Amino acid sequence: MSFEDRLTQMGLELPLPPKPVATYVPAVQAGELLFLSGVLPFRDGKLTLAGKLGQDLTVEQGYEESRVALLNALAIVRSHLGTLDRVKQVVRLVGHVASADGFVQQPAVINGASDLLVKLFGEAGRHARVAVGAVQLPLNAPVELELILQVSS
Amino acid sequence: MSFEDRLTQMGLELPLPPKPVATYVPAVQAGELLFLSGVLPFRDGKLTLAGKLGQDLTVEQGYEESRVALLNALAIVRSHLGTLDRVKQVVRLVGHVASADGFVQQPAVINGASDLLVKLFGEAGRHARVAVGAVQLPLNAPVELELILQVSS
Amino acid sequence: MSFEDRLTQMGLELPLPPKPVATYVPAVQAGELLFLSGVLPFRDGKLTLAGKLGQDLTVEQGYEESRVALLNALAIVRSHLGTLDRVKQVVRLVGHVASADGFVQQPAVINGASDLLVKLFGEAGRHARVAVGAVQLPLNAPVELELILQVSS
Numbered sequence: 203m204s205f206e207d208r209l210t211q212m213g214l215e216l217p218l219p220p221k222p223v224a225t226y227v228p229a230v231q232a233g234e235l236l237f238l239s240g241v242l243p244f245r246d247g248k249l250t251l252a253g254k255l256g257q258d259l260t261v262e263q264g265y266e267e268s269r270v271a272l273l274n275a276l277a278i279v280r281s282h283l284g285t286l287d288r289v290k291q292v293v294r295l296v297g298h299v300a301s302a303d304g305f306v307q308q309p310a311v312i313n314g315a316s317d318l319l320v321k322l323f324g325e326a327g328r329h330a331r332v333a334v335g336a337v338q339l340p341l342n343a344p345v346e347l348e349l350i351l352q353v354s355s
Numbered sequence: 356m357s358f359e360d361r362l363t364q365m366g367l368e369l370p371l372p373p374k375p376v377a378t379y380v381p382a383v384q385a386g387e388l389l390f391l392s393g394v395l396p397f398r399d400g401k402l403t404l405a406g407k408l409g410q411d412l413t414v415e416q417g418y419e420e421s422r423v424a425l426l427n428a429l430a431i432v433r434s435h436l437g438t439l440d441r442v443k444q445v446v447r448l449v450g451h452v453a454s455a456d457g458f459v460q461q462p463a464v465i466n467g468a469s470d471l472l473v474k475l476f477g478e479a480g481r482h483a484r485v486a487v488g489a490v491q492l493p494l495n496a497p498v499e500l501e502l503i504l505q506v507s508s
Numbered sequence: 509m510s511f512e513d514r515l516t517q518m519g520l521e522l523p524l525p526p527k528p529v530a531t532y533v534p535a536v537q538a539g540e541l542l543f544l545s546g547v548l549p550f551r552d553g554k555l556t557l558a559g560k561l562g563q564d565l566t567v568e569q570g571y572e573e574s575r576v577a578l579l580n581a582l583a584i585v586r587s588h589l590g591t592l593d594r595v596k597q598v599v600r601l602v603g604h605v606a607s608a609d610g611f612v613q614q615p616a617v618i619n620g621a622s623d624l625l626v627k628l629f630g631e632a633g634r635h636a637r638v639a640v641g642a643v644q645l646p647l648n649a650p651v652e653l654e655l656i657l658q659v660s661s
Contacts, residue, residue, distance in 0.1 A: 224466045225473040226484035230446050232388060232505040235538060237447040240485035293536050294543040296654070298487050306648045313530045320531040331532035332546035332654050334604050335644035338454045338488035340461045348449070348485050352538040377619045378626040379637035383599050385541060385658040390600040393638035451640050491641035495612045501602070501638050 205286040208322055209276075219277040220244050228278040235293070236351045238278055242343040243270035252342040256305025259344050264311035268297060268345045272315040275349050276322075288353050292319050292329040296348040301335030308333040315347055358439040361475055362429075372430040373397050381431040388446070389504045391431055395496040396423035405495040409458025412497050421450060421467035421498045428468075428502050429475075441506050445472050445482040449501040454488030461486040468500055511592040514628055515582075525583040526550050534584040541599070542657045544584055548649040549576035558648040562611025565650050574603060574620035574651045581621075581655050582628075594659050598625050598635040602654040607641030614639040621653055 203211070219228055222239060229238045243250050255264045280286050297312030299305075312333040319327040339346045356364070372381055375392060382391045396403045408417045433439050450465030452458075465486040472480040492499045509517070525534055528545060535544045549556045561570045586592050603618030605611075618639040625633040645652045 222484070224462060224484075225469045225481070226448070227481045228483070230444065230481070230483045232444060232446045232503075233386070233539070235388075235541075237483045237503070239447075239483040240487070291536065291538060293538045294545075295532070300488075301644045303643065306644050306646055308644070308646045309530060316531045328531070328533045328536070330534070330536045330543045330545040331528070331530075332652070333646055334546070334642050334652060335606075335646075336487050337456065337490040337643040338459050338461070340459055340486055340488075342459045346485070346487060350538075350543070375637070377615060377637075378622045378634070379601070380634045381636070383597065383634070383636045385597060385599045385656075386539070388541075390636045390656070392600075392636040393640070453641075489640050490609065490643040491607045491612050491614070493612055493614050493639055493641075499638070499640060 205289060205323055209286065216273055216277040216280060217245055219281040220274050229282045234352050234355065236353050238275055238349040240346045240348055241271045241274040242341065242346055243267040244274050245270060249341055249343055251344055253344055254300045254302045255311060255344060257302035261307050261310050264299065264344055265314035268312050268314035269318050271345050271347045272318050275347055279351065283353055289323060289326060289351055290354045291352040292323060292327050293350040293352050294330040296332040298334055298336045298339060298346040300339045300344050308335050311345060358442060358476055362439065369426055369430040369433060370398055372434040373427050382435045387505050387508065389506050391428055391502040393499045393501055394424045394427040395494065395499055396420040397427050398423060402494055402496055404497055406497055407453040407455045408464060408497060410455035414460050414463050417452065417464035417497055418467035421465050422471050424498050424500045425468040425471050428500055432504065436506055442476060442479060442504055443507045444505040445476060445480050446503040446505050447483040449485045451487055451489045451492060451499040453492045453497050458488065461488050464498060511595060511629055515592065522579055522583040522586060523551055525587040526580050535588045540658050540661065542659050544581055544655040546652045546654055547577045547580040548647065548652055549573040550580050551576060555647055555649055557650055559650055560606040560608045561617060561650060563608035567613050567616050570605065570617035570650055571620035574618050575624050577651050577653045578621040578624050581653055585657065589659055595629060595632060595657055596660045597658040598629060598633050599656040599658050600636040602638045604640055604642045604645060604652045606645045606650050614641050617651060
């Protein structure tokens with residue numbers, strides 16, 4: 203089954219790709235590697251939730267936010283490649299989690315994005331991953347994701 | 356116009372490339388990709404400003420600091436490639452902003468680097484970007500930039 | 509001398525490669541580039557030390573922790589490639605240091621990893637590097653390392 207079909211079967215719809223608010227672009231491809239700009243959990247042009255883990259949001263909410271942020275990343279990928287079916291391999295995901303002092307469950311939060319990648323892309327979705335805590339993220343977002351993918355030309 | 360000519364026309368002079376203070380090197384090339392070490396806003400071997408955004412420095416000062424840090428990155432690029440004219444595409448910029456609790460305008464700060472990249476390199480300067488908040492950066496620097504470029508061989 | 513021989517000569521033994529606790533994998537290769545998942549200072553399945561620099565741990569302890577984390581990264585590299593001797597070049601190291609407010613010696617901490625890379629791999633170990641402060645890291649780890657290597661096929 204194609205990745206686009208699986209997305210449909212999973213009942214997922216991608217948002218409009220987020221528009222950079224400055225002089226950068228959503229994604230740049232160099233050779234087979236596609237580097238994405240940082241994505242936040244946007245829906246309909248707004249953050250779905252704001253605040254820090256360990257203070258304003260539960261781990262469950264963080265998990266869902268990182269899933270929403272990933273949908274924004276996928277929207278960029280589709281917009282850049284025309285279709286998700288040109289994804290060859292998800293290479294690396296870095297997940298930044300806005301963290302109150304003492305919050306150390308960043309991996310459980312970023313699993314929201316990791317789990318969705320693997321459900322959607324199967325083996326091609328199994329990625330290297332880094333999860334870190336940030337004192338603050340843009341717009342008071344709870345999570346921000348960086349993604350590198352290998353794509354077929 | 357060549358990138359070197361445009362730099363001159365813009366009245367910009369690059370600083371001496373910063374010297375790593377340890378066992379790493381300023382840049383490593385792998386295939387067409389050039390990975391730079393993190394750069395801080397140095398001029399004449401010293402930070403131009405120190406401190407955190409949202410506490411010690413204004414957004415305007417942060418914008419200028421990220422511009423100064425980018426000049427250090429360009430100095431590394433020129434030193435590595437011989438000339439900026441071998442830059443094919445700026446691929447990705449990650450901007451770390453030393454942020455006091457509650458400061459969420461990291462993108463406005465990193466625009467100082469992004470705007471300069473696009474003014475200098477035009478289309479080739481339009482990069483993927485990530486802006487995040489750090490609780491502290493080396494030497495109490497307000498910003499630190501990571502850069503990946505695609506270069507012609 | 510091969511890198512494996514040098515490792516033995518240095519009296520270093522690699523730990524078991526850390527097992528990801530979620531749906532990601534320890535490393536993904538795309539072309540000649542090998543991207544590693546974030547590594548923490550694990551030994552025998554546990555963090556060797558926990559806490560923040562500038563509060564719970566000295567710079568000397570942080571240096572040693574970043575060295576231990578690097579051994580975990582090397583264990584992943586060997587497990588993925590079969591042998592360290594297929595490493596062509598260490599490309600880039602990003603070191604995240606769990607930092608209390610006011611701690612700005614992240615580079616001195618990450619030198620533990622950088623120094624070991626150069627001792628082991630010589631010229632091939634001279635990498636681009638980024639050192640940043642994180643408000644918190646997974647499991648309350650003091651350091652977390654991200655590594656990209658160029659490998660021979």
